[in-house]
Amino acid sequence: MNEPDGQLLSINTATLRRQWRLDQIIDGCARHGIHGISPWRDQVQALGLNEAGRRIRSHQLKVTGYCRGGMFPGNTAEERRLALDDNRRAVDEALELNASCLVLVVGGLPGSSKDLPGARLQVMDGLAELLEYARPAGMPLAIEPLHPMYAADRACVNTLEQANDLCDELGDEGLGLAVDVYHTWWDPKLFGQIERAGKKRLLAFHICDWLVPTRDILEDRGMMGDGVIDIRRMRRAVEAQGYRGFHEVEIFSEKNWWRRDPDEVLETCKERHRRHC
Template sequence: MNRYSLNQATTKYWPLEDVVGASAQAGLEWIGLWREPIQEYGVDKAAKLVADAGLKVSSLCRGGFFTATDPTERQAKIEDNRRAIDEAAALGTSVLVLVSGGLPAGSRDLDGARAMVRDGLAELAPYADERGVRLGIEALHPMFCSDRCVVSSLGGALDLAEQFPASQVGVIVDAYHLWWDADVYRQIERAGERILSYQVSDWVVPLPADTLLGRAMMGDGSIELRRLRAACDAAGYDGPIEVEIFNRQLWDAPGQEVFDLALARYQEHVI
């Protein structure tokens, strides 16, 4: 249980003080944070809240969204990522999760969009390194390729990450996005020290109309979560395991109820 981390996105509407308090009371060591609610709460104030509770931040979500053809817009995205790196450093986490961004509006140039992601990494990696933050490329399921993430496989994420030192750029292994890939276990082995996080949820059918909210509680779907965790372990990853679930029903449920269920399902289906 010393690796368990509840990403606050799982209990989206539960106040940060309650998430932190429940995690500390349960004897946990980690918590995963999201930029928007942390910005609203106050980055320095959140850092103090987490530290005073004896917790550490497993990751900050999210940076990225590099894909833009307009130079002004692209520069604004780079500057926002610099702020995200600063926020991660202030929160004491060494991992900033990156979602690369989809195709620019009106574009069909997938190779060009992926080149924009590479160029964004090249600009940001030294800045992050100076602040003790590693950039974690998260591949998303191919159904999100056009609008959210042109990096659609762990192999593709590694192709980008390996252009930079492992101390600067790594990858996120998110079970929801990668479980379908016949090559995923070979790619996890390839990733090795570049694995910066293992994130868990589950895949159920039918998916909701809003596929972004299609994640389910561990054990309710099709993913071999324990096998994926064992593969990450075998590759050398021994860091936090984040429960990150975007699900409207869970968001609308009492926070403590979701917290307790997630902890129980993690013990039953992940470790």
């Protein structure tokens, strides 16, 4: 487990979303010998679900995750119902694409609320309802904790410990974690919580790097090896628990990688995955 398996490299389509449409990303991954892809819902909708599935299957790519469901909290019962309806549609789309899991960014404070504990309770309730739909269908749900800087607007689940607690509360069947190094590398409990998750809960592993300085909290992620994250140690930690899934590159980079030739980006992903993951 010293070196990463190059066959397990996957590209989250956010990494190339400014340069290429989804059909181009699919073709590009196949051309560069990359075997995994994780598409975003808006890109799938632009291409068409059936066409996206057809193209992915034609290149024998594995859909390592589908981005994304979640955003459970709402100010009213109607808002929460609409969110749940949309999450059910996301489950259906993930099934059509034969995705390994539906990745959940759970949502933050609704509207002008300051009730963080209340938002987290809404997340648990929304998850419980969605599991009633996803479990019989056979679509695993992967809770992705986001860095605390996103607690207000994107995700009030911010640590692997919180995500593990939700799995304890709601049950492991069809529920687990997406470990994104960008969001979790800083956590002093990181490795203990990876061990706590174990093989069953580890559903996805996302890679990029944390730049110093970071100029934008959303759109200034680094390419692997350009920042301060010990990605290889984290990869070894999840694999020590039995994780044998893909290593999914997810880079939002307005000033750098989104402005580069996409073929160069894919080649760099392959090279940096080999050297730094």
